[in-house]
Amino acid sequence: MTHRLPAMVDSRLLNRFDLVLAESFRQTIRDCGGEIWEANGVVSWASSLKQASPVHANGVMRLNRLMSARESMGIPAGFFRARGHGYTVLVRSDDRALRAEIERTRRDLAVEHVAMVLTEPSVVPVSTDDVEIRRVKDPSGMLDFRNTLTAAMGQDRDVQRFVNLGLRRIQALLGPAKAAFLAYDDGTAAACALGSLIDGVAIIGWIGAKPEHRRRGLATAATRDAIQAGFDQGAVMAATLSPLPAVPFLVSMGFEEVGRYHECVIPPPSS
Numbered sequence: 001m002t003h004r005l006p007a008m009v010d011s012r013l014l015n016r017f018d019l020v021l022a023e024s025f026r027q028t029i030r031d032c033g034g035e036i037w038e039a040n041g042v043v044s045w046a047s048s049l050k051q052a053s054p055v056h057a058n059g060v061m062r063l064n065r066l067m068s069a070r071e072s073m074g075i076p077a078g079f080f081r082a083r084g085h086g087y088t089v090l091v092r093s094d095d096r097a098l099r100a101e102i103e104r105t106r107r108d109l110a111v112e113h114v115a116m117v118l119t120e121p122s123v124v125p126v127s128t129d130d131v132e133i134r135r136v137k138d139p140s141g142m143l144d145f146r147n148t149l150t151a152a153m154g155q156d157r158d159v160q161r162f163v164n165l166g167l168r169r170i171q172a173l174l175g176p177a178k179a180a181f182l183a184y185d186d187g188t189a190a191a192c193a194l195g196s197l198i199d200g201v202a203i204i205g206w207i208g209a210k211p212e213h214r215r216r217g218l219a220t221a222a223t224r225d226a227i228q229a230g231f232d233q234g235a236v237m238a239a240t241l242s243p244l245p246a247v248p249f250l251v252s253m254g255f256e257e258v259g260r261y262h263e264c265v266i267p268p269p270s271s
Helices: 011-031 069-081 096-104 139-152 157-166 218-232 244-251
Strands: 035-039 042-046 058-062 087-092 111-118 131-135 178-185 188-198 201-209 237-243 256-266
Touching: 011 035, 011 042, 011 058, 011 111, 011 188, 011 201, 011 237, 011 256, 035 069, 042 069, 058 069, 069 087, 069 096, 087 096, 111 244, 131 218, 139 157, 139 178, 139 188, 139 201, 178 201, 178 218, 188 218, 201 218, 218 237, 237 244
Parallel strands: 058 087, 201 237
Antiparallel strands: 035 042, 042 058, 087 256, 111 237, 111 256, 131 178, 178 188, 188 201
């Protein structure tokens, strides 16, 4: 199996992206009462759910090369095996040693994500009169956010289960470093986005719109407000890890690619 590096790898920005992304996973897992293990630049996080994907639920990242690629795969495997969990190894495209180790074990690296950053926020308003953007400030707003995101995720039950787990505690969306926004269409919650300020970076996630409200710029409006809230609090850039189909949406707001990641999904151990 051969993987080509993207033309737009920026090692300096990607190293920073790595650290901020890992901290966002730590925060997500803390918010849902999960567990974290890390040593020598390898961080693993486990929720109460057993599925391997989404990576937010159970995952591994290698943040530096202090631990060998074989150890980086073998030691976290014991952490998850003890819990009976599947998990996802998130592999930077320029981590050739880890990719080679995964290929040696004949595992797949087919799923690809794009690391994207934004340094100049856009403030283009939504033109629809019936649309109102509100920041989540109370449990009622949290419920609207969770329901909107669950609807936006469609039929992926693994993602839906993690959304319900990850957003059940108030600190998941509310706090001095969190900015969650909803776009309401004629009073109905229609789209959402969350910004988390981490080490001077507004990391953006949980972007989505209900199917019946798509292609109207509502998710864009909620995302822009989440980005702007981060810059208002002192962020020097915004960042997000994007699936390939969402890249044009993010490029339209000014995001640029700085690198890529692949997923190696390791299923739960057989009973």
